[in-house]
Each structure stands twice: as C-alpha cells, then as structure tokens.
Amino acid sequence: MTDYIVETIKAGILETLAMTFFSSVFSYLFGLPLGILLYATSKGRIMENKPVNFVLGLIVNIGRSLPFLILLVLLIPFTRFVTGSSIGTTASIVPLTIGAIPIVARMVESSLSEVQPGIIEAAVSMGASPIYVILRFVLPEATPSLLLGAAINIATILGYSAMAGVIGGGGLGAIALQYGYYRYQKDVLWTTVTILVIMVMLIQSAGNRIAVKVRK
Amino acid sequence: MATVFRLENVTKVYKNDGKEFSALKGIDLDIEEGSVFGIIGMSGAGKSTLVRTLNRLEDVTSGSVKFYDQDLAELSPSQLRKIRRQIAMIFQSFNLLGQRTVLSNVMQPLKIAGIKGKEAKEKALEMLEIVGLADKKNQFPSRLSGGQRQRVAIARALASDPKVLLCDEATSALDPRMTGEILDLLKEINRTRKLTIVIITHEMSVIEKICDKVAIIDDGNLAETGDVKEIFRSPKSQAAKKLVFPSNPYDPSQPDSRLIRVAFDGLAASRPFIAELVEKTGRKVNILSANTKSVGGIGYGQMVLELPGSADDQGVIIDFFTGNGLSISEVER
Numbered sequence: 001m002t003d004y005i006v007e008t009i010k011a012g013i014l015e016t017l018a019m020t021f022f023s024s025v026f027s028y029l030f031g032l033p034l035g036i037l038l039y040a041t042s043k044g045r046i047m048e049n050k051p052v053n054f055v056l057g058l059i060v061n062i063g064r065s066l067p068f069l070i071l072l073v074l075l076i077p078f079t080r081f082v083t084g085s086s087i088g089t090t091a092s093i094v095p096l097t098i099g100a101i102p103i104v105a106r107m108v109e110s111s112l113s114e115v116q117p118g119i120i121e122a123a124v125s126m127g128a129s130p131i132y133v134i135l136r137f138v139l140p141e142a143t144p145s146l147l148l149g150a151a152i153n154i155a156t157i158l159g160y161s162a163m164a165g166v167i168g169g170g171g172l173g174a175i176a177l178q179y180g181y182y183r184y185q186k187d188v189l190w191t192t193v194t195i196l197v198i199m200v201m202l203i204q205s206a207g208n209r210i211a212v213k214v215r216k
Numbered sequence: 217m218a219t220v221f222r223l224e225n226v227t228k229v230y231k232n233d234g235k236e237f238s239a240l241k242g243i244d245l246d247i248e249e250g251s252v253f254g255i256i257g258m259s260g261a262g263k264s265t266l267v268r269t270l271n272r273l274e275d276v277t278s279g280s281v282k283f284y285d286q287d288l289a290e291l292s293p294s295q296l297r298k299i300r301r302q303i304a305m306i307f308q309s310f311n312l313l314g315q316r317t318v319l320s321n322v323m324q325p326l327k328i329a330g331i332k333g334k335e336a337k338e339k340a341l342e343m344l345e346i347v348g349l350a351d352k353k354n355q356f357p358s359r360l361s362g363g364q365r366q367r368v369a370i371a372r373a374l375a376s377d378p379k380v381l382l383c384d385e386a387t388s389a390l391d392p393r394m395t396g397e398i399l400d401l402l403k404e405i406n407r408t409r410k411l412t413i414v415i416i417t418h419e420m421s422v423i424e425k426i427c428d429k430v431a432i433i434d435d436g437n438l439a440e441t442g443d444v445k446e447i448f449r450s451p452k453s454q455a456a457k458k459l460v461f462p463s464n465p466y467d468p469s470q471p472d473s474r475l476i477r478v479a480f481d482g483l484a485a486s487r488p489f490i491a492e493l494v495e496k497t498g499r500k501v502n503i504l505s506a507n508t509k510s511v512g513g514i515g516y517g518q519m520v521l522e523l524p525g526s527a528d529d530q531g532v533i534i535d536f537f538t539g540n541g542l543s544i545s546e547v548e549r
C-alpha cells in the first residue's frame with residue numbers, strides 16, 4: 001500500500017468515528033424521547049394512549065422497514081437542505097441519524113419494558129406523577145439495559161456509515177468501495193474491513209463493560 | 217376512634233376480551249384508626265384487588281372507598297397524588313430500585329413530596345434507624361437479604377409520615393424467622409407511631425401474630441369480619457372455619473362416634489381440663505388433635521375430642537366444658 005492510501009485510511013478512520021459519533025448522539029436525541037413515548041403510551045402502561053401509540057408505532061415501523069440504501073437516496077434533497085450538500089462526511093450524518101432514530105426508539109422501548117411493573121406500582125403508590133415515574137424510576141432502573149442497547153445501536157450506525165460511501169459519504173466505507181472494490185485493490189479492501197470489524201468489537205465490548213459496571 | 221377507611225358496597229369487575237370477571241362483589245368494611253387490620257383469603261379471593269382500591273391503584277366499579285370521609289373516586293389526579301403520600305404501601309416483592317442505594321430508595325417519597333436534599337437525607341437516615349439498617353445506607357438492595365430489603369421498604373414507606381401502611385403479602389416471600397422479625401417491627405411501629413396498618417395475607421399465622429381485627433374474603437365476598445380473638449374462638453362462616461381449623465385428618469377409634477371441638481383462651485388455656493374432667497366426672501375422652509398458639513399475646517388453644525358412645529356420658533362431658541366457660545362446637549367428618 002502506498003503512503004497516500006495509508007494516509008487516506010487514517011483520515012477515513014477519523015471520518016467514520018465522527019460520523020458514528022454525531023449520528024449516535026443525534027439519533028438518541030430524538031430516538032430516546034420517541035422510545036419513551038412508545039413505551040409510556042402502550043397498552044397497560046402509565047400513560048396508555050392508543051391513537052398516539054398507533055401513529056408513533058406506524059412511523060417507526062415504516063422507518064425501520066425502509067432499506068437504508070433507499071433511505072440514503074430518498075433523503076438527498078433533505079440532506080442538501082440541512083447541510084447544504086449531499087456528499088461528504090457531514091452530509092452522511094443526516095441520513096444516518098434519520099435511519100437510526102426508529103431503531104434507537106424500539107431499542108429504548110424494549111429496555112424500558114423490562115422494568116418490573118412492581119417498581120412502577122410502588123412509585124405510583126408514593127404519589128408520583130406519570131412523568132416523575134418515568135424519569136426517576138423507570139429510566140434509572142433501565143440504565144444498564146439502555147447502555148447495552150446503545151452499544152448495539154452504535155455498532156449498527158457504524159455499519160451503516162460504511163454504506164453511506166455509496167452515495168459519496170466519507171469514511172472507511174467509501175475507501176473500501178472506491179479503492180478496494182472499484183479498483184480491485186484487495187489489500188485496501190481487507191484492511192478497511194478489518195479496521196471496521198475491530199471498531200465494532202471495541203464498541204461492543206466497551207458497552208458490555210460499562211453495562212456490567214453500572215448494573216448493581 | 218376515627219375511621220380511616222370506610223368501604224361501602226365496593227365492587228370490581230374486570231373486563232377482558234369481552235369476558236367479565238367479578239373480583240369484588242359488594243364489600244362493606246370499616247377500618248379504625250390505630251388498628252392492625254388483617255385481610256385474609258385464599259389466593260384469587262380478591263384481597264389484593266381490595267387493598268389496591270384503598271389507594272386507588274384500582275378504581276372501583278361501583279360503591280365507594282372513603283379515606284377519612286373523603287371519597288377517593290372524587291379526587292383529581294393531583295389531589296389523589298397528595299392523598300397517596302398519606303397511604304404508604306409495601307409489597308411482597310419489595311419493589312426497591314435496584315440501581316439506587318438504600319438511602320436513595322428511602323429518600324424517594326420525600327423527593328416526590330418536594331423535600332430538598334439535606335432535609336430528605338436526614339429524615340431517610342432517621343427512618344433507617346427505626347428499621348435498624350442505618351449501617352447499610354450506602355449498599356445496593358441486591359446485596360441485602362429478603363428481610364433486610366423489606367425493612368428498607370418499610371423505612372421508605374414510613375418516610376413520608378403516612379397515616380396508614382398497606383402491606384400486600386409483605387412477608388410471603390420471607391422465611392418464618394424473617395417473617396417473625398418483620399411482623400414484630402410492624403407491631404412496634406403500630407404502637408410507637410400510632411400508625412394504622414392494613415395487612416393482606418393468606419397465612420393465618422400472620423393474622424394471629426399481630427392483627428386486632430380481621431376480615432375474611434372469600435370469592436370476592438366479605439365472609440366474616442371482627443376481632444381476631446372472637447373469630448378464633450368461634451368462627452361462623454365456612455371460610456373462617458377453614459382458615460381457623462385447618463383440615464386435619466382425624467383418626468377416631470369408632471367410625472361413627474361424636475367429635476367435638478373445645479376452644480379455650482387466656483387463663484383457661486393454662487388449666488388441665490382433661491385431667492379435671494376425668495377426676496370430677498369419671499368420664500374419659502379420646503384426644504384426636506390439640507394445639508395452642510399465641511393470638512395477640514394471649515394463649516389460645518383448641519382440642520378435638522372423640523366422645524364416648526352413650527348420650528348420657530356425652531351430656532355430662534359437654535356440661536362440664538360449658539360449665540367451665542369453654543366454647544364447644546361439633547366437628548363434622
């Protein structure tokens with residue numbers, strides 16, 4: 001591999017990390033409240049609301065069933081509107097975030113559903129309001145599970161970020177595609193793939209470790 | 217004595233997939249201030265539903281539940297939340313926050329009531345002193361035994377200075393020794409803090425140990441209610457009899473002989489009645505079963521006797537017992 005490729009891969013690692021980081025942060029910014037709403041409004045829960053739950057559930061399911069590659073293309077006008085461009089690292093963050101929000105929301109909903117109903121009953125019997133119950137009882141109890149879910153989500157976003165290379169996103173995915181695939185540079189292909197695998201493994205094991213440490 | 221809870225014709229119907237199920241079928245009940253009130257029944261009898269109507273965790277289908285003359289059904293959500301702070305509750309599964317320390321758990325009701333950091337902390341520590349777990353304040357519940365967890369739950373329940381403590385099968389997950397400790401603690405709290413306690417249980421031993429009054433719930437109905445001692449002496453309903461006299465397989469010498477149950481309490485429990493019977497009347501009886509237990513600190517005993525065949529002998533024996541103030545009931549087999 002030439003020095004140029006090595007430098008490109010180095011830059012690609014940083015781009016991938018940046019895309020993954022910002023997309024994760026933004027997708028949780030929207031996905032966490034959405035997941036909480038999905039949980040709280042579902043049947044038998046503390047703020048049960050059938051219409052709201054149905055509409056949110058529908059949106060999330062549609063979002064999740066769209067193949068990410070299709071979403072990338074569909075979102076090009078929106079991405080251009082938000083970031084001023086539809087190619088490059090910054091632009092990739094938009095479709096990555098939108099694609100990850102429904103996944104994050106379902107993951108959050110599932111983590112919150114694991115909290116023992118007795119905890120909620122105890123909180124209500126103490127005179128806590130529904131909002132208080134969710135913020136001070138359900139969320140803290142679900143923290144270890146939320147962290148495990150976050151590790152899975154971040155690894156998924158990292159994988160998706162590689163796909164963004166197809167439509168001109170940056171990062172390791174784009175390098176693997178352009179040099180490794182289109183130019184038949186097998187060594188570049190395998191190097192980038194190996195780096196991606198290592199990054200996913202690091203994220204997952206860090207998530208597991210933190211979750212174990214937090215769980216009391 | 218003021219009435220803490222007054223239930224009038226309370227019914228609860230659950231609807232599930234178009235099917236209706238009546239959990240409570242018209243319960244009338246008064247719970248007096250300062251008492252330890254037991255509600256006992258078999259599982260599925262409706263007692264857990266009943267206790268949840270007392271803090272409106274369950275809405276009643278008809279009838280009314282009044283807490284100090286205030287109908288709970290009429291309260292707005294925010295009024296209800298305020299009232300709930302006066303009605304603390306502990307549970308079979310403790311329901312502590314696993315991700316929070318003991319101290320933080322006990323502080324929860326105080327924070328809900330809007331009490332700030334330092335004051336809440338001091339109050340929570342005071343509560344932990346009462347239940348004898350101040351040294352565990354920085355532990356997490358997962359490190360504590362079942363009995364200790366229930367103590368933390370009790371401390372948490374007491375923190376908001378409630379008027380009533382509802383206990384939903386609070387000792388059912390504990391071994392007998394821990395059950396005893398928790399019941400002693402509850403009795404002590406009842407005495408020292410003048411706290412009304414409502415205990416839901418399926419175990420007669422819990423009622424015997426600390427309750428003053430008891431209500432027996434059977435299939436959604438109130439089978440019988442009254443003083444615990446009175447119900448032990450002479451249970452009237454079938455449900456009460458079943459709980460007070462567990463069905464022992466008696467083994468009489470004659471297949472058709474007459475069996476009676478003699479119940480005695482207090483001082484009577486310490487007299488050697490059977491010996492006196494033999495000395496004074498010369499008649500003999502066959503003891504099929506006998507036990508004594510302490511109900512609210514008073515010795516209470518019962519004995520199942522097989523009587524001799526002649527009606528004359530039976531009359532003399534029964535006269536002897538009733539003449540000594542003991543209550544007699546026939547035992548069917």
